[in-house]
Amino acid sequence: MIKIKQPKKKQDDMNLIDILWKQDIDLGARREVFDFNHRQKEHELQRQLELQEEKRLHLLREQEKALLAQLQLDEETGEYVPRPMPSTPLPTAVAPLQVTQNVSFTEDSGDAMSFDECLQLLAETFPVEETENISVCLDTTAVVPMMSPEQPALQPALPPASLSPGPLSPSPSTQMMSPDLEQAWVELLSLPELQQCLNMQMEDTLETTTNPLSNSPEVQSPNYSFYPATNLTEGGTNSVCPAEFMNAFDGSLPSMAPANSLGEMNTDAPQLNTDFTAESFGEIFYPNAILEESGGQHSLDGNDSDAMSDIQNKAPFTPVDLYSLSPGDSFDKHSLKAELPDSDSGISSHTSPNASSPGKSVCGDGSYHYSDSDMDDIDQNPLSVEADYSEMFSINFQPDDVQQVLSVSTLLRQPQQQEMKPKQHKIDPEEESGQNDSPFTKDKQKRRSDVRLSRDEQRAKALKIPLSVDVIINLPVDEFNELMSKHELNEAQLALVRDIRRRGKNKVAAQNCRKRKMENIVGLEGELDSLKEEKECLQSEKIQNRANLKEMKQQLNRLYLEVFSMLRDEKGNSYSPSDYSLQQSTDGSVFLVPRGLQKSKKKYCIYTKELWS
DNA sequence: ACGCTTTGTCATAAA
DNA sequence: CTTTTATGACAAAGC
DSSP states (O other): OHHHHGGGSOHHHHHHHHHHHHHOOTGGGGGHHHHHTTOSOHHHHHHHHHHHHHHHHHHHHHHHHHHHHHHHHHHHHTOOOOOOOTTOOOSSTHHHHHHHHHHHHHHSOSOTHHHHHHHHHHHHHSOOOOOHHHHHHIIIIIHHHHHOTTGGGHHHHSOHHHHOHHHHOHHHHHHTOOHHHHHHHHHHHHOHHHHHHHHHSOOSSOOOOOOGGGGSHHHHHHHHTTSOGGGGTTSOHHHHHHHHHHHHHHHHHHHHHHHHIIIIITTOSTTHHHHOOHHHHHHHHOHHHHHHTHHHHHHHHHHHHHHHHHHHHHOOOOHHHHHHTSOOHHHHHIIIIIIHHHHHHHHHHHHSTGGGOTTOOOOTTOOSOOOHHHHHHHHHOHHHHHHHHHHHHHHHOSOOHHHHHHHHHHHHHHHHHHHHHHHHHHHHHHHHHTGGGSSOTTHHHHHHHHHHHHHHHHHHHHTTOSSOHHHHHHSOHHHHHHHHHHTTOOHHHHHHHHHHHHHHHHHHHHHHHHHHHHHHHHHHHHHHHHHHHHHHHHHHHHHHHHHHHHHHHHHHHHHHHHHHHHOBOTTSOBOOTTTEEEEEOTTSOEEEEEGGGGGGHHHHOOEEEOOOO
């Protein structure tokens, strides 16, 4: 199907896209209906496919940016991660990560190798001590973060130079990941501290969560139940969600892991579970926040550390545990759908030509008035946004259930935003240098969509709204109101939040509406076809009936003549057909009627005979 | 330049 | 009355 649609594209793109499609069916499911309807609108289908691809790529890039953001954070903490040259990719396990980095660097500066190096460090530092369970877990899950079904989508985004399909070796290489590295990742993913960190930001959201175990994904998942599956109508939720989730972690965790590896983990890799404290993770993720908000942080640390210790003491990590880390499908959806787009928006803003001019600095004034121009300003002014978010983060750095849920998105996003500024600087030169000529010719459309997606988010940033757009949109009304009450927002912020929520919901509604409309059209077309077919059948049947009727008339005429010829008068003479005719009455009696007297046959009936009985 | 498609948004009605 | 949903209409952007 894809290949059929894609011939217009370049062959290279075709291959990459094909791979992407094969491994990411979910996103395409959204409009498969139309694809299979043979509407003979190939251009439309192609556009749809392209859009889907773009979405995937956006998600991937966002994830990548999250990784980069984490790296940035590392730098902020003072743990600068040296970035080896791209020409020195790690052969096996590192390869997939490299892919992701490359993707991000297609738009960003090519300093991705630091992450690879971090991975390598991880692999080196972590001995192979795992139980089989863990290894199995890695096969099924741990690998996922690096090579989720969507990961292959990254390849298309890679610049031709970096693509080099051979060396990248998508999934197999990941499968080949060294056990120790895998284990390290598993441990990282399973670390309660990590979960805590993910949950840190949204402190105010829910105070109801006193249970330390609330940090566990199982507890979180219910919170996400509100996320409608419709949000992910692009594809099957089941298959996508884990991958997305893992990707989300891929964006955050791997980056963290390197930081840890450089810092604490290098020394005590085996003791990760016990050695890591909430603070350490907090530092990893939000060094600034910790430094700035040490007070609130410590209180949190106490609570969380307890919870963490409980969780840690519980049991060895099994595949189930690893999956349990994910807050659930809703989380996956949430993180990817919302956060990635957000980050994507940031990317887009960076990549957009307008964003290239960092001069404007008047956006975060907190004024509620915003227009496209304002938005442009905001887009072009990552600094203000960054500062705003740093503030937000510091404020939000507390544990709560809801906040955990929310924080996941915000966490994933914030690093990106913090990194926005550097990225922009890096990206712009590349674009100017002709990076735009990358295999994907839809960058403009991507950017547009990104900008679209980022509008409300940018506005939210401008007004320092401490909630992610996704949360604002998808949170149930009760929780939403609760959040609104907990976050002391001014009138402008409240208005913007409500507008964001309204627009976001309406956007989804419009999408659903259009989808239904198209489905209706398709259904009506099918019905029309069936009716046409039925009509043809009826017409053929009519023709057949007409032929049968003709035949019957002929037979009747022959019979009539036969009967008529058998009639004789008193003298034994036959009647002339020209003078007489046979007519049948309603009671079945047949009369021989003179032709001139047919109208009043009864009156002038001369002979009556029962010809039929 | 023109037309078409897609997508987001607004206005409005209905649930 | 408020919120959500559905839908027509419009505009912007891309192709």
